[in-house]
Amino acid sequence: MTDTKTIGATSPAATRLRLRHFSKSLPMSLLRARESVMRHFRKSLREFGVTEQQWRVLRALSTKPQMEVAELARATFLLGPSLSRILVDLDQRGLILREPDPADLRRWMISLSPSGTELIDTVTPVSEAIYREISQRFGEDKLGQLQDLLAELEEAMAGIGNGGPNAPVD
Amino acid sequence: MTDTKTIGATSPAATRLRLRHFSKSLPMSLLRARESVMRHFRKSLREFGVTEQQWRVLRALSTKPQMEVAELARATFLLGPSLSRILVDLDQRGLILREPDPADLRRWMISLSPSGTELIDTVTPVSEAIYREISQRFGEDKLGQLQDLLAELEEAMAGIGNGGPNAPVD
DNA sequence: ATAAGAAATTTAACATGTTATCTAATTTGG
């Protein structure tokens, strides 16, 4: 009932007008778009007992016989500490193998274990189906355009500051 | 020296070929693009003692005299628990005010405090400058295209499953 | 009016993001 409109005048209108429309900022748009897509994947991954990040690791490993930790970090876009924890977990669950590199004892060679491979084979078809539906609903052409723009954006951003934590992947 | 080619045949080549090129998956592209942009903002935000998410909250608050928590969650795309913690922190630092809604004691009305407004006024010009440089380097036209595609993607995704945690914001 | 149900927010618990620091192993310069 009581109209509270007269209070809350702490920040002047001038300040507000300077602000770009919030939900239209680029980082927010990217975040929301990603979430709208990931929501569909996360649900199915959860049923298989893997998180999004764990799946990224397993999937990256499925493209090569074995990888170093640093290589894996670049490929999955995970930071060292996150990856380190994830590798411990995946190792304990028997989904990966960690062998020391005899040439350099600081390095580990990571590879999929048989059961890790089995998991990949089980989950992949489901993931692909989801991806196909997304691609179909959004449109293959638009998807291509979007991918191109995102790559160009990344490239443009790389030029501004320095390299950053995770260097270009491909 | 023993040729290990015969082992490790758990996952046939067929499995590997089924996998889409990893770094080209849509979620990864979106994640990397966002990171490439956020890297520049995070650095400057840090100097002002606010995290990316805290800044999202303050910035959202700067667009209205006061907001409810749920409204703020939608606007900032933060989940309840994260927002709840952030509000406690911002309150303790005196950057926001929390007044109970007399009409419904479950609700809080959140607003910027004077010092919160002051912080906004200090940081905003810096943020805007960064945004301008990004926009200029990437190209205004491409930025517009990208924003459009991202919005369309979100819309398309909303149609697949259910609503999800954070409903459409605008 | 009152108990069951719904709603807004918080708390809890665990995983990841992020930065800084640490350890162990390797490389390099003298």
Add this chain to the structure above:
DNA sequence: CCAAATTAGATAACATGTTAAATTTCTTAT
């Protein structure tokens, strides 16, 4: 050959993401 600088990876510490459960308050049907 040895000490300093580098490098790969792991740990630490704190903030957020994510889901589930708890709390408090409101709403509604009886």
